[in-house]
Amino acid sequence: MGADTQRANTPRDWRPAARVRGMATSIFTEMTDLARRTGAVNLGQGVPELASPPALLEGVSRAVLAGENQYPPARGVPALREAVAEHQLRQYGLTYDPEREVLVTTGATEALAAAVLGLCDPGDEIIAFDPCYDAYAADARLAGAQLVAVPLAAGSEGFELDPDALRAAVTPRSRVLLLNTPHNPTGKVFRPDELAVIAEVCQRHGLTVVTDEVYEHLVYDGARHHTIAALPGMRERTLVISSAGKTFNVTGWKVGWLCGPTELVGAAASAKQFLTYVSGAPYQAALASSLDSVSEWAERLRSELVRSRDLLTEGLRSAGLRPYRADAGYFVQADVRPWGHADGVRFCRELPERAGVVAIPTAAFYQGAEAPGWLVRFSFCKRGESVRDAVDRLVRSA
Numbered sequence: 001m002g003a004d005t006q007r008a009n010t011p012r013d014w015r016p017a018a019r020v021r022g023m024a025t026s027i028f029t030e031m032t033d034l035a036r037r038t039g040a041v042n043l044g045q046g047v048p049e050l051a052s053p054p055a056l057l058e059g060v061s062r063a064v065l066a067g068e069n070q071y072p073p074a075r076g077v078p079a080l081r082e083a084v085a086e087h088q089l090r091q092y093g094l095t096y097d098p099e100r101e102v103l104v105t106t107g108a109t110e111a112l113a114a115a116v117l118g119l120c121d122p123g124d125e126i127i128a129f130d131p132c133y134d135a136y137a138a139d140a141r142l143a144g145a146q147l148v149a150v151p152l153a154a155g156s157e158g159f160e161l162d163p164d165a166l167r168a169a170v171t172p173r174s175r176v177l178l179l180n181t182p183h184n185p186t187g188k189v190f191r192p193d194e195l196a197v198i199a200e201v202c203q204r205h206g207l208t209v210v211t212d213e214v215y216e217h218l219v220y221d222g223a224r225h226h227t228i229a230a231l232p233g234m235r236e237r238t239l240v241i242s243s244a245g246k247t248f249n250v251t252g253w254k255v256g257w258l259c260g261p262t263e264l265v266g267a268a269a270s271a272k273q274f275l276t277y278v279s280g281a282p283y284q285a286a287l288a289s290s291l292d293s294v295s296e297w298a299e300r301l302r303s304e305l306v307r308s309r310d311l312l313t314e315g316l317r318s319a320g321l322r323p324y325r326a327d328a329g330y331f332v333q334a335d336v337r338p339w340g341h342a343d344g345v346r347f348c349r350e351l352p353e354r355a356g357v358v359a360i361p362t363a364a365f366y367q368g369a370e371a372p373g374w375l376v377r378f379s380f381c382k383r384g385e386s387v388r389d390a391v392d393r394l395v396r397s398a
Helices: 003-009 027-038 054-065 078-092 107-119 135-142 163-169 192-205 262-272 281-288 291-318 344-355 384-397
Strands: 102-105 125-130 146-151 174-180 208-212 238-243 256-259 331-335 375-379
Touching: 027 344, 054 281, 078 102, 078 256, 078 281, 078 291, 102 107, 102 262, 107 135, 107 174, 107 208, 107 238, 107 256, 107 262, 125 135, 135 146, 146 163, 163 192, 174 192, 192 208, 238 262, 256 262, 291 331, 291 384, 344 375, 344 384
Parallel strands: 125 146, 125 174, 174 208, 208 238
Antiparallel strands: 102 256, 238 256, 331 375
């Protein structure tokens, strides 16, 4: 083919669609690449190094060998939908019809995207609490909606809901409130009184709630996870999202689910069918027989994570940084100003060379203008030796 023909076949004025323009490589990819290049201990992304339940892994092998390798049903393997419904009843006293009110997804990330695409029109507003998981803003943008960030108040120990800021964020265009509890990246567990405020605002203004609860079983020190769907008047306006990845240390399986009233689940299913359609048949089959034992497994996992969290928290403090309390999840926030940094992005880019450790700047999770640039997120979902190695490096570099 000649050069003239090639030029003729080149699209004129090629450019990415506006909805994805500016969605460059994320800070997570940058920091992971930096860890590889420098040999640093990677406490950036929440990729667990911990073991998975042997019975669950054996279940996948059996499912594969038994031939469960083709497309599963569009809404998920029936046995898994039934197991999810039983889990919600057992944990929270919520009854869902597995046929019409449970949808299996390719991880919680797809569940979130399907929910936003199925519920929001261009011009709608989605309220979320800042800082928030970066997929929330991306999903809003793909739907043509606007993410409205309500900052959590950073106190001396942790993060608190600001009821006045929440109420002020609601406008006639508000359609969905995106809640994340237990919360990433702060490790906050929303208290019952905070959930009651959120529920009151949503009912007053007719908002639908999409609640991301992937860390539901990873709550520490006697704290307890409560789902907003269990509050009076909230089940009928709430989609509850969770997944197997964090609970069973199988993030690569990408099996999630959402539960809610038929109309809301149907809207999400309409979008989901044109995203992945279906996935993970043998993984779904294995998980269907493991959810009934999740409480026993999660208790052991929490003990391991608490040891790593405490080791990391004390190590950060010994290194001269100021860690925040983490009541749940995988991450500890730290104030890096004692090291002479007010810019967490620069701190994280320099940390691998200075200390041989990788972390993530919390500014990457803020969507509003009030980001405290001096906050940095460290992950503790790692083997004890990895956390100890990172702590030793940080202390030596202080």
